Amino acid sequence: xxxxxxxxxxxxxxxxxxxxxxxxxxxxxxxxxxxxxxxxxxxxxxxxxxxxxxxxxxxxxxxxxxxxxxxxxxxxxxxxxxxxxxxxxxxxxxxxxxxxxxxxxxxxxxxxxxxxxxxxxxxxxxxxxxxxxxxxxxxxxxxxxxxxxxxxxxxxxxxxxxxxxxxxxxxxxxxxxxxxxxxxxxxxxxxxxxxxxxxxxxxxxxxxxxxxxxxxxxxxxxxxxxxxxxxxxxxxxxxx
Amino acid sequence: xxxxxxxxxxxxxxxxxxxxxxxxxxxxxxxxxxxxxxxxxxxxxxxxxxxxxxxxxxxxxxxxxxxxxxxxxxxxxxxxxxxxxxxxxxxxxxxxxxxxxx
Numbered sequence: 001x002x003x004x005x006x007x008x009x010x011x012x013x014x015x016x017x018x019x020x021x022x023x024x025x026x027x028x029x030x031x032x033x034x035x036x037x038x039x040x041x042x043x044x045x046x047x048x049x050x051x052x053x054x055x056x057x058x059x060x061x062x063x064x065x066x067x068x069x070x071x072x073x074x075x076x077x078x079x080x081x082x083x084x085x086x087x088x089x090x091x092x093x094x095x096x097x098x099x100x101x102x103x104x105x106x107x108x109x110x111x112x113x114x115x116x117x118x119x120x121x122x123x124x125x126x127x128x129x130x131x132x133x134x135x136x137x138x139x140x141x142x143x144x145x146x147x148x149x150x151x152x153x154x155x156x157x158x159x160x161x162x163x164x165x166x167x168x169x170x171x172x173x174x175x176x177x178x179x180x181x182x183x184x185x186x187x188x189x190x191x192x193x194x195x196x197x198x199x200x201x202x203x204x205x206x207x208x209x210x211x212x213x214x215x216x217x218x219x220x221x222x223x224x225x226x227x228x229x230x231x232x233x234x235x236x237x238x239x240x
Numbered sequence: 241x242x243x244x245x246x247x248x249x250x251x252x253x254x255x256x257x258x259x260x261x262x263x264x265x266x267x268x269x270x271x272x273x274x275x276x277x278x279x280x281x282x283x284x285x286x287x288x289x290x291x292x293x294x295x296x297x298x299x300x301x302x303x304x305x306x307x308x309x310x311x312x313x314x315x316x317x318x319x320x321x322x323x324x325x326x327x328x329x330x331x332x333x334x335x336x337x338x339x340x341x342x
Binding site (some may be wrong): 016018020022024026027029041044048051052053055056057059060061063065067068069071072074075077078079080081082083084086087088089092093098103106107108110126130160161162163164165166167168169170171172173174175176179180184185188189190191192193195196197200201205209210212213214215216217219220 | 244256257263264270271273276278279281282284285286287288291292294299301306309310322324325326328329331333335
């Protein structure tokens with residue numbers, strides 16, 4: 001990261017940032033519809049987009065509440081999905097080098113999209129501009145379209161008849177697909193599906209998702225054991 | 241009331257982890273195992289959530305119109321469709337299958 005030097009023109013950074021902010025900001029509509037269809041009131045739906053502002057966690061929370069989950073179990077699932085933002089913050093604190101007083105305000109905008117735009121910039125000035133424009137456009141649009149989606153769902157009445165209950169799983173699949181790059185990720189996803197569906201009939205609502213999260217450490221553990229086993233079988237290893 | 245408790249807890253928790261990343265000294269979370277786990281956790285959660293919201297009805301596993309919608313979303317993803325098109329495909333196909341009595 002160069003703090004001076006030749007950066008990109010401001011207009012190019014703003015154009016990229018607005019492109020991401022507008023495209024993703026419009027998806028708030030899907031959230032507003034899903035949340036209202038799950039039985040949340042208009043103020044509850046809008047409060048989630050204003051205060052939580054990290055899409056996957058919001059969808060997870062309304063899905064768990066609709067399934068009749070305990071509020072704290074539902075919140076735990078949403079929280080674990082939000083943990084990745086801590087790692088984004090860690091990267092961004094070096095890239096953006098924000099003054100301490102600004103950090104509590106910038107924190108709310110630390111999500112997948114602002115991180116992707118900021119880290120793609122060549123200079124600190126570009127990164128700060130990209131972060132601000134993506135964050136602002138996405139925050140404003142996401143909240144506006146959440147409101148419109150919730151109002152629209154109330155006007156539609158039975159959202160299931162319109163197939164809107166399929167929006168939630170489609171959103172999760174769209175977020176998941178780009179993450180399935182290697183065998184490790186696919187193994188984790190496969191094990192999580194088996195755990196999530198297999199435990200559904202026997203555990204209280206919301207709990208199977210939390211148990212399915214254990215697929216991540218389980219696969220990492222198995223990988224570690226296999227690597228150690230392979231190293232032990234290596235004849236050259238014994239000679240040494 | 242329960243729903244407001246869930247919203248409050250989620251908002252506080254999600255804001256806290258965002259802020260924590262900005263405030264903790266660099267290097268604290270940089271251990272390779274922690275990074276691997278943090279990257280894999282959303283994979284597990286999203287996979288389980290996708291499956292449950294497509295195939296669960298309360299505590300029962302069901303195969304209904306949502307499965308067709310999810311298949312349409314998967315096809316749209318394979319065709320590299322934009323995010324909103326993927327969601328729209330799922331919604332339209334699910335509604336269509338239901339209208340046909342599926």
